[in-house]
Amino acid sequence: MPNATDRAHPANSAEALYWLLAEHTTDIIVRAGMDGALLYVSPSCRALGYSPEDLIGRPFAPLVHPDDQARFAANNAALFSGEPIDRAGDRVIRYRAKDGQWIWLEGNPQLIRDEVGRPIEILNALRNVTERKRAELALEQAHARERRQADRMALAIDAAEVGIWEWDMVAGALVWDARMYELYGWPADEAPPSYALFEAALHPDDRERVLSERRAALAGEADFDTDFRIIARGGAIRHLRARARMVRGPDGAPVSVVGVNWDITATRTLEASLRASKTRMRNVIDNANEAIVSFDQTGLVIGWNRHAEIIFGWTAAEALGNSIAALIIPPRDHPALRERLAGFLGRSDGTILDQRLELTALRKTGEEFSIELAASAIAGQAGWEITALMHDISARRAGESALAEAEARYRLLAENASDMISLQGADGRCLYMSPSSLQMLGYPADELIGTTMLDLTPPEEHAALLHTRARLIAAPEGVPVELLTRMRRKDGSYVWVEVHARLAEIEGGRVVVAVTRDVSARVLQDAELRAARDAAEAGAAAKSDFMANMSHEIRTPLTAILGFTKLLSSRDDLEAAAATHVQRIAGASQALLSIVNDILDFSKLEAGQVEIASRPVDPAEVLRQSLLLFSPQADAKGLALRFAEGNLPDCVQIDPDRLRQVLLNLIGNAVKFTETGGVRLAAAYDDDAQQLSVRIEDTGPGLGDAEQHKLFQRFSQVDASSTRRHGGTGLGLAICKGLVEAMGGEIGVSSIPGEGSCFFFSLHAPRAAAVGRPDRDTAAATSLDGVRVLVVDDNPMNRELARAILGQMGAEVSEAADGLAAVEAAQALPYDVILLDIRMPGLDGPATLARIREEPGPNQDVPILAFSADAGLEHFAAHGFDDVVSKPLEAGALVAAVARAVHWDHEDLEVADARVA
Numbered sequence: 001m002p003n004a005t006d007r008a009h010p011a012n013s014a015e016a017l018y019w020l021l022a023e024h025t026t027d028i029i030v031r032a033g034m035d036g037a038l039l040y041v042s043p044s045c046r047a048l049g050y051s052p053e054d055l056i057g058r059p060f061a062p063l064v065h066p067d068d069q070a071r072f073a074a075n076n077a078a079l080f081s082g083e084p085i086d087r088a089g090d091r092v093i094r095y096r097a098k099d100g101q102w103i104w105l106e107g108n109p110q111l112i113r114d115e116v117g118r119p120i121e122i123l124n125a126l127r128n129v130t131e132r133k134r135a136e137l138a139l140e141q142a143h144a145r146e147r148r149q150a151d152r153m154a155l156a157i158d159a160a161e162v163g164i165w166e167w168d169m170v171a172g173a174l175v176w177d178a179r180m181y182e183l184y185g186w187p188a189d190e191a192p193p194s195y196a197l198f199e200a201a202l203h204p205d206d207r208e209r210v211l212s213e214r215r216a217a218l219a220g221e222a223d224f225d226t227d228f229r230i231i232a233r234g235g236a237i238r239h240l241r242a243r244a245r246m247v248r249g250p251d252g253a254p255v256s257v258v259g260v261n262w263d264i265t266a267t268r269t270l271e272a273s274l275r276a277s278k279t280r281m282r283n284v285i286d287n288a289n290e291a292i293v294s295f296d297q298t299g300l301v302i303g304w305n306r307h308a309e310i311i312f313g314w315t316a317a318e319a320l321g322n323s324i325a326a327l328i329i330p331p332r333d334h335p336a337l338r339e340r341l342a343g344f345l346g347r348s349d350g351t352i353l354d355q356r357l358e359l360t361a362l363r364k365t366g367e368e369f370s371i372e373l374a375a376s377a378i379a380g381q382a383g384w385e386i387t388a389l390m391h392d393i394s395a396r397r398a399g400e401s402a403l404a405e406a407e408a409r410y411r412l413l414a415e416n417a418s419d420m421i422s423l424q425g426a427d428g429r430c431l432y433m434s435p436s437s438l439q440m441l442g443y444p445a446d447e448l449i450g451t452t453m454l455d456l457t458p459p460e461e462h463a464a465l466l467h468t469r470a471r472l473i474a475a476p477e478g479v480p481v482e483l484l485t486r487m488r489r490k491d492g493s494y495v496w497v498e499v500h501a502r503l504a505e506i507e508g509g510r511v512v513v514a515v516t517r518d519v520s521a522r523v524l525q526d527a528e529l530r531a532a533r534d535a536a537e538a539g540a541a542a543k544s545d546f547m548a549n550m551s552h553e554i555r556t557p558l559t560a561i562l563g564f565t566k567l568l569s570s571r572d573d574l575e576a577a578a579a580t581h582v583q584r585i586a587g588a589s590q591a592l593l594s595i596v597n598d599i600l601d602f603s604k605l606e607a608g609q610v611e612i613a614s615r616p617v618d619p620a621e622v623l624r625q626s627l628l629l630f631s632p633q634a635d636a637k638g639l640a641l642r643f644a645e646g647n648l649p650d651c652v653q654i655d656p657d658r659l660r661q662v663l664l665n666l667i668g669n670a671v672k673f674t675e676t677g678g679v680r681l682a683a684a685y686d687d688d689a690q691q692l693s694v695r696i697e698d699t700g701p702g703l704g705d706a707e708q709h710k711l712f713q714r715f716s717q718v719d720a721s722s723t724r725r726h727g728g729t730g731l732g733l734a735i736c737k738g739l740v741e742a743m744g745g746e747i748g749v750s751s752i753p754g755e756g757s758c759f760f761f762s763l764h765a766p767r768a769a770a771v772g773r774p775d776r777d778t779a780a781a782t783s784l785d786g787v788r789v790l791v792v793d794d795n796p797m798n799r800e801l802a803r804a805i806l807g808q809m810g811a812e813v814s815e816a817a818d819g820l821a822a823v824e825a826a827q828a829l830p831y832d833v834i835l836l837d838i839r840m841p842g843l844d845g846p847a848t849l850a851r852i853r854e855e856p857g858p859n860q861d862v863p864i865l866a867f868s869a870d871a872g873l874e875h876f877a878a879h880g881f882d883d884v885v886s887k888p889l890e891a892g893a894l895v896a897a898v899a900r901a902v903h904w905d906h907e908d909l910e911v912a913d914a915r916v917a
Contacts, residue, residue, distance in 0.1 A: 023042060025042070025044065025125075025266050025270070026044055026047075026127075027044065027125045027127050027266065027270075028041070028044050028045050028048075028125070028126040028127075028128070029124075029125055029126075030042070030060070030124050030126065031122070031123055032060060032121065033122075034119060034120065034122075037057060037059055038055050038058055038060060039056065039121065040052075041055045048097040048103055049099050050097075050098050061073075063095045064093055065093070065094035065102055067094070068094050071090065072093050075093075079122065080111075091106055091107045091109075092105070092106045092107075092133060103128060104129050104133040104134075105126040105128060105129065106127045106129045107126050108125045108127075109123070110123040110124070110271065125271070127264075132162050132260060132262065135162065136243065140245075162179060162262045163179035163182070163183050164176075164177040164179070164180065164258075164260055165177070165192075165258075165259055165260075166256055166259075167195055167198075167257045167259075169254060169255055169257065172194075172195070174192045174195050176192040180192070183232070183240060183263060185234045185236060201230045201233075202231075203237065205229070209228070210226060210228045217246060218254050223243070224243065224246075224259065225242070225243045225244075226241075227239060227240065228240060228242070238263055238265050239263070240262065240263060240264065241262050241264045242260070242261045243259060243260055244257050244258065244260075245258055287305075290307055290389055291311050291371075291388075291389070291390040291391065292307070292387065293305070293387070294385060295386055296383060297383045297385075299323050299324050299341070300321060300322065300323060300324070301319045301320050301321065301322055301324050302320065304320055308390070311371075311390070311391075311392050312361070313363045313364030313365060314328075314364050325338075328361050330360060330362050333360065344375070344377065345377060356373070356374045357372075357373055358372050358373070358393070361390070369392060369394045370392070370394050370397050371393060372390065372391055372393045373390045376388075419436060420433070420436045420437050420497075420515070420517075421433075421514070421515055421516075422434065422437075422514045423506075423512070424452075424511060424512040424514060425512075426510060428452045428453065428512075429451065429452055430449050430450060430451050433445040433446075440495065440516070441489050441495070442489045443489075453487075456488050457485055457486060457488065458486055461485045461486060464483070465483065465485060472503065475503065477504065477510075479502060480501065480502045481500075481502065482499065482501075484499075487516075495518050495520045496518070498516070498517045499515070499516050500515045500517075501514040564804075565585050567805070567891075612655045612743055614653045614654055615654075615655070616651045616768040616770060617651065618650060619659075619683065619685075620683070622656050622659055622660055623663065623681060624645075626660050626663035628641075629667075630679075633671050638676070639671060639674055639676075639678045640677070640678030641679055642681070644680065644681070645683060646683050647684060648684075648692075649685055650770050652685075652692060652765040652767055653768040654692070654743070655743060658743060659763070662761065663694070666696045666759045666761075667679065667681065667696055668732075669732065670696050670697075670759070673698070673700045673701065674699055677698070677699025677756070678698075678699060679697070679698045680695075680697040680698075681694070690766045690767065691762050692762065692765040693760070693761075693762045694762070695758055695759070696758070696759045696760070697757075698756050698758075699756045700757060701754065701756075702751045702752050702753040702754050703751040703753065704753050711749055712734055712736070740761045740763065743764065744763065745761055745762045745764060746761065747760070747761035748760055784809040784811040784899065784902075785810035785811075786810065786811075786812065787806075787811045787898065788829075788830070788832045788833075789806055789811050789812065789831065789832065789835060790813075790814045790825055790834045791814070791816070791867075792815075792816040792817075792818075792835065792837055792840075792845075792848065793837040793840070793867060794817055794818055796817070802835060802894065806894070809895055818841065819840050819842055819843025819844060819845070819847060822834070823843070826852045826859040827855065827856075827858075830859060831858075831862055832902055833863045833864075833865065833901040833902060834859065834862060834863070834864045835865050835885060836849060837868070838867065838876075839868070845868070845879075846880075849864050849880055849881065863901035865881065865883045865897055865898070866884040866885070867884075867887065868886070868887060883901060885897045
C-alpha cells in the first residue's frame with residue numbers, strides 16, 4: 001500500500017476501487033507497522049488539521065487522550081494476540097487534533113498477515129464520531145433531568161451523519177428524523193413505518209441476532225449497541241450501526257427507546273475489499289505478464305507463477321521446493337550467483353532490499369537466454385524472503401545488436417560524406433566532427449573537437465550566429481534551423497557554408513546535430529543573378545521612362561494637329577476641296593493616334609503599369625453606348641447591330657474606361673471584318689460568382705484553328721491580306737487580353753470558318769449601390785466669360801490651341817512656357833484655374849504645383865489641372881492635381897474640365913460643347 005507521497009494506483013479494477021475508497025472516504029484510513037509507526041494516512045486526516053506528511057513515520061499513541069491510553073493499549077494487545085476482534089467492544093478513543101481539541105474516533109482494526117500467517121501490518125479505518133459521542137453524552141446527562149424529551153433533543157445534535165429515532169412502546173408509535181428517512185429510503189412526505197415494518201427491513205441473515213439483542217436491552221441485561229444490514233425501500237442493502245437507550249417509567253419498566261443509527265456501508269465494503277485483497281494479489285501474480293518467482297535465503301523456490309512456467313518451462317509443481325539456481329542458472333554461474341546473493345542480503349539490518357541486474361538464464365530445454373531481474377528481499381521471522389520479477393530480454397538484446405550495427409553503418413556514411421557532420425554540446429563546443437572537415441576547411445577532425453562556431457566565423461557574423469542558436473534552442477526537438485554564413489579555412493581564406501542544425505536527444509543529453517555544406521559556388525551564382533536582375537530592373541525602368549517620354553513627345557504634336565484640324569473644320573468659309581482635305585487630315589491623325597495608343601497601351605501592359613480604377617457603373621449603359629458608336633460604320637455596310645441585355649444589375653463595381661476600351665476593340669473588329677448580316681452584343685451576370693460575362697458575335701468569315709491560335713498575340717493578324725485591306729498594328733486583341741486579365745477576368749474566342757466568330761470575356765464585377773455623378777461632373781456654364789486661365793506648356797502649339805478653344809468660350813487666357821515662368825505668373829496675378837503640363841524641362845509639372853502651393857501668393861488654393869498624355873486622375877491626384885486634361889486635346893473635354901473646376905451647371909455645359917463643335 002503506497003504512502004502519502006506515492007499515489008500511483010494499480011491498474012487492476014478491484015485494487016483501483018480499494019484506493020478510490022481509501023483516498024476519498026471521509027473515514028481516516030491508517031496503516032501502521034508492527035512497531036506502531038504510521039506507514040500511510042489517507043487525505044481525510046486533514047479534517048483533524050493534519051496533512052498525511054505530518055503523521056507518516058510517527059507513532060499514533062502520543063496522540064491518544066491520557067484517560068484513554070489504558071483502553072488503547074488493551075485493544076492493541078488483544079489485536080496482537082491474534083484473538084478474534086470484538087466488534088462490539090468499546091473502540092472509541094479520543095485523539096488530539098492539531099489545534100489541541102480532542103476528537104472521538106471509532107476504530108475498525110484489521111491485522112494484516114503475510115502468506116505464512118505472520119502479522120506484518122495493522123490496517124484501521126477510523127470514523128469521526130465526535131458529534132455522535134457528544135450526542136450520547138448529552139443523552140446520558142439529560143437522562144437524569146428529563147428522560148424522554150431531553151434524550152430526543154440531545155440526539156438531534158447530529159443532523160447530517162446520524163439518524164435519530166424514538167419508539168414509544170406505550171403508544172406503539174415510531175418517530176424518525178430526516179436522516180432516518182434517507183437511510184431507509186423512505187419518502188420524506190410519508191409517515192414512518194410501524195415498528196413491525198421497521199423490523200421487517202432487517203436483512204434476513206441479521207434479523208434473529210438484532211431482535212435477540214433488542215430483547216436483552218429491554219430486559220436491562222445490556223445496552224443496545226450493534227451493527228446490522230437492512231434492505232432499504234427500493235432494494236438497496238446498507239450496513240448500519242445503532243445505539244439506543246431505554247427510557248423507563250417510575251416502576252422501572254421501559255416506556256420508550258431513543259436511538260441513533262448511522263451508515264457504515266463504506267467501512268464494511270472496505271473491510272470486504274481488504275479480505276479479498278490477498279486473493280486478488282495472488283491472481284495478479286499468477287496472471288502477470290512477467291515471471292514472478294519467490295525463494296528463501298537458502299535458494300529454495302516458494303513461489304512460481306504461470307509466466308515463469310512459460311519462459312523457463314518448469315511447472316510450479318516441479319519448481320516449488322527446488323533450488324532456484326539449479327532450475328534457471330547455468331552451472332558455471334552458480335558460484336557468482338551465491339556470492340551476489342550473500343552480498344545482497346548482507347547489506348541490510350533487516351528491512352527491505354531492492355536490486356536490478358541482468359543474467360544469463362537457462363530454460364528447461366537447456367537453451368540459454370538473457371533475462372532482466374528486479375529482486376526485493378523482506379526479512380521475516382524465518383529469515384529472508386526474496387521475490388524476483390524477471391522478463392525475457394532476448395529480443396531487446398537482438399535489437400541492441402542491430403542498433404549497434406546500424407550505428408556503425410551511419411558512422412561509415414558520416415565519415416565518408418562530402419558534407420561536414422558535427423555534434424555540439426549544450427555549451428556549443430564540438431563533440432564530434434566528420435573527416436570531411438579536412439577537405440572543406442583544411443582542419444583534421446580531431447583539431448576541431450572542443451571548438452565552437454564562433455572560433456571559425458568572422459566577428460561580423462557572430463550576432464547572426466548567436467541569434468540562430470537561440471532560435472534553435474527554443475525550437476521543438478527535431479525541427480531544423482538553417483544558417484548561411486562564412487567559415488574560415490585553416491589557410492585563412494573563407495568559404496560560404498549552409499548549416500542545417502537540429503536538436504536531438506543522445507544518451508539522456510541534448511546535443512545539436514549540424515550538417516554543413518560548402519555553397520560558395522551557389523553564393524557566387526546568386527550574386528551574379530542578383531546583378532543581372534538589378535540590370536534588368538534598371539532596363540525596365542529605363543524603358544518605362546522612355547515610353548513615358550515617347551507618349552509625351554508623340555501626343556504633343558498630335559494634340560496640335562487634331563486640335564487645329566477641329567478648329568479649322570468648324571469654319572463655314574472653307575472651300576469644298578479644302579474641307580475635304582481637312583477631313584482627310586483629321587482621319588489620318590485619328591488613325592495615327594489609334595496606332596500610338598495601341599503601342600503605348602501594350603507597352604504599359606507589358607510593364608505592369610496599367611491602372612484599373614473601379615467605380616460604380618451601370619453596365620448596360622456602357623455596353624449600349626459602346627455598340628451605338630459603330631452605328632455609322634454598320635449603316636454604311638448594311639449591318640444590323642443588336643444588343644441582348646440579359647439579367648444585368650443596375651450597378652456594378654468596375655473600370656468603365658477599360659471595359660469600353662475592350663468593347664470598342666472587339667466590336668470594331670467584328671464590324672470591320674463582317675460584310676453581310678450583323679453583329680450581336682450579349683451580356684449576362686452571375687450573382688453567385690459576382691461575374692459579368694460579355695459575348696460579341698458576328699456573321700463574318702470565321703476563323704480556323706490555325707488562325708485562332710494567332711489571336712491575342714502581339715503584332716499578330718490573321719493574314720497579310722487582312723493587314724493590307726484593313727490595316728492596324730496587330731496589338732488590339734493582345735491589349736484586350738491584357739486589360740481583361742488585369743481586371744481579374746478571362747477572354748477567348750470560338751469560331752467556325754464560314755459561320756462567323758464569337759469573342760467572349762468575363763470580368764469580376766461585384767454588385768454596387770447606384771450612385772449619382774460626382775459634384776465636379778455636374779458643373780458647367782453657358783460660357784466661360786471672365787474665367788481667368790493660366791496655360792502652362794513648353795510647346796507653343798499646345799498653348800495656342802488651348803487659347804483658341806478657351807478664347808471662343810470667353811475665357812481670359814494667359815500663357816507660361818515653363819515651370820519657373822508659371823510660378824512667377826502665379827505669384828503676380830490671380831487666376832481661376834491653371835492648366836499645367838506634366839513634362840517640361842527644368843521644373844516639371846508636379847514640382848511647379850508644389851511651388852505654387854507652398855509659396856505665398858494669390859493662387860495657393862486655385863484648381864490646378866494636369867495637362868498630360870501619361871495617365872488618369874488617380875495617378876495625378878497623388879501629386880495634388882484637381883483634375884486631368886488628356887492629350888491629344890479634345891475641345892469639349894478641355895472646356896468641361898475648366899467648367900468643373902469653377903463649379904458651373906452641367907446643362908449649360910452641353911451648350912458650351914456645341915459652341916466649341
